[in-house]
Amino acid sequence: MKVERNLVVGTLAIILVIALLIIVYGGEERRMYYETKAQQGKSVARGARMYDSYCAGCHGKRGEGLAGVYSPLNVSDLWSGRENIAFYGTLHDYIALNISAGHPKLNMPSWADEYGGPLRNDQVEDLTQFVLNWMGPQPEGVRVAGAQFIPPLPSDIEPGTPAARGHDIFFTSCAACHGRDAGGSDLGPTLVSPEVAAQDDDFFRETITNGRPGTSMPVWGSVLSSEDIEDVVAFLRTRQ
Secondary structure, eight states: OHHHHHHHHHHHHHHHHHHHHHHHHHTHHHHHHHHHHHHHHHHHHHHHHHHHHHTHHHHOTTSOOBTTTBOOSSSGGGGSOGGGGTOOSOHHHHHHHHHHHOBGGGTBOBOBGGGTSSBOHHHHHHHHHHHHTTOSOOOTTSSOOOOOOOOOOOTTSOTTSHHHHHHHHHHHHTHHHHOTTSSOOSSSOOSSSHHHHTSOHHHHHHHHHHOOTTSSOOBOTTTSOHHHHHHHHHHHHHHO
């Protein structure tokens, strides 16, 4: 009698364990789905903060870009058409690669530390998730078009000179972070203070070419030619 009772209890216990396993693992896919979404949400939030620090100055607070200067990111064209440039990887990889290694033809510097930039791979991933977050329908007025405005050449700079060319290059490549007058902004330091002005030209060439490790200054040597960099330095000297 005792043996039979133990068998019944054991059988019921096995059935209960199996039922619990079915309940737990039956909902595992759903749990993992929501856990993945939660982690993506945290990544997007971190990416949003970094976007404001590193990207908004050029690409706009809402990804509108600067027409003719910096590409918009919050546009449907970004989600398709990669085959036109012979990139057949995923959209995620396309965005991550452009952030990491840059895009010289589009004035995009390298941002990943493995390419000389200031960001770790996990930070690049957070930025990628933030940009991907723009994909799909959005409320009216969120996607806006940028506008190009290049300030007129200062009267003390002669047209056609290296400083004049440097003026335009500075606006399209540097002013978003360092300000239109090179006086600095929330994104980049002043370039006209007495302390900075006291540096020699090699300091500026080195900084523009190779960036400043440990800061938000990326590598521009892969985007600007040596002549472009010389022109920017010439322009800066007229402002200092």
